Amino acid sequence: MVFDAVVLAGGRASRLGGFPKPTLVVGGATLLEHALDAVHEARVIAVVGPETSAVAAGRLPEDDGDRLRWTLESPRFAGPVAALAAGLAALRRDPAGDAPWVALLAADLPRAREALAPLAAAAAAEPEADVVLAEDDGGRAQPLLALYRRGPLERILAELDDDGGLADRPLRHLVARLTVLPLRLPPGLADDVDTWSAAERWGIRRPEGPGSVDATGGA
Template sequence: MPPFDTVPLFDAAPLFDAVVVAGGRASRLGGFPKPLLRIGGQTLLERALRAVSAAGTVVVVGPAPDPAEAPAHEDPGPTVLYTLEEPRFGGPLAAVGSGVRALAGRAGTRAPWTAVLAADLPRAAEAFAPLAVAAAGEPACAGIAAQDETGRLQPLLALYRSDELARALEALAAQGGLADRPLRHLVARLDLLPLQLPPGLADDVDTWEAAARWGIRRPDAPGAAAHGEDPSMSEPSTPGQRPTDGPEQDAVLHAWCDELAEGLGLSGLEVDVDAVLGLAGVAAHTVLRPAAPLTTFLAAYAAGLAVGRGQAEPGEASGAAVSAALRITRARRAAGTEG
């Protein structure tokens, strides 16, 4: 089993506030909240709070715990506030936006730096400490983000300059909103300095398989059974096999789309990959992860029928079907929120 973090509280950290992303449906864990998984006698949320215990104010974006079970933190410790992402289950970018807004709404002066940390990192303190030390040197950048052993940037393990983070989030919110958008849209707007971490420090707990590698046992509690989990959609267990992100991922997806279209006798078909993936993301957050391929398949089927009946050209039919499916899915989410 990997060693647990033993990094003491550091004195070299710059002045910072923190946003801890602790929401989401945890569909790969059958709905059991990842932040409440216990490792080394602490929940993952407690470990995240320990990692940012030098912060002035911490906003946890996720359900507030029962007062009797509230995570403990060092005394004197930071002020810990709780909020929910808007819209609920709108994805990690929406969660970061809600956390930053909560920080802006409190009394006091904004700290020059804002830490953003996922609440599912077993070695949170050990992973965050090098970022804080690097930020204390005031590098000429908009932020410092961890980079894992595969070269993948980790925007949920990072320190951002508060003003630049807020501006980037405001711009994205004004251009289509933050819900159901990938974090790479945020990363693309910021000049981030990557900081390579030793192997394993940036690993998270996203599936029961990953939990088992950290010695976390499947809890005997409501929601622990993976009735909503699709093992085929779990993260690969080998770090080198993890999916890429950014331009490399876009190139792979577009090339695969062209190859698949040709193999299906649809050569020359123009596919709005971002729109289809956006629909899949909304369906996964709103219903269950397996709803993503089901929703996109039905949208494609509807588009095909429209073309076959002569009601629309392929591109027009595809866009209309995706838009219609998106409206239906978001209406379902709104109805669930109101209820």
């Protein structure tokens, strides 16, 4: 399937004390690298977050001209809906036109590649759905692990922008206006790293703690 991708990598990470989640290392790669690996077949990738040497270092996809783009939401830290809109705006700079699907991933999913594959298969099999939305093994919706049809996504974002703006909106306001195909994923595939206890389950300890990893993943 032909798709573009938006990777959200610029949140406050308040439950991690502000430590930049995309730089955490799991299995020898940063979380951002895992996200970019998951969407390596995307035509164009927009990363919404700061393009710092710490985040950008590592196995990034080859930049074929302008394939990998960095952008920021405005105002900063305005939430995932505003960040998604900023990512879409960056994707629109492609003279080849719009891809019909957009993969949306948060940069805190260690198993992002395994998780995205069944979503892509479901999107190809269900052409009428506006969004193929991952659910964790407990049935909780994961709107930051999903494939969105480009046309309905942009239409609903425009409606929300006209109806109070995009800043600080929860993603459920967006998803509620779309035709959703939920897809329950096997245990662990949708697990994210948004707290230190979750990080420790992936072998990551607080950087300031005894025996912890540092910002580069070293012991």
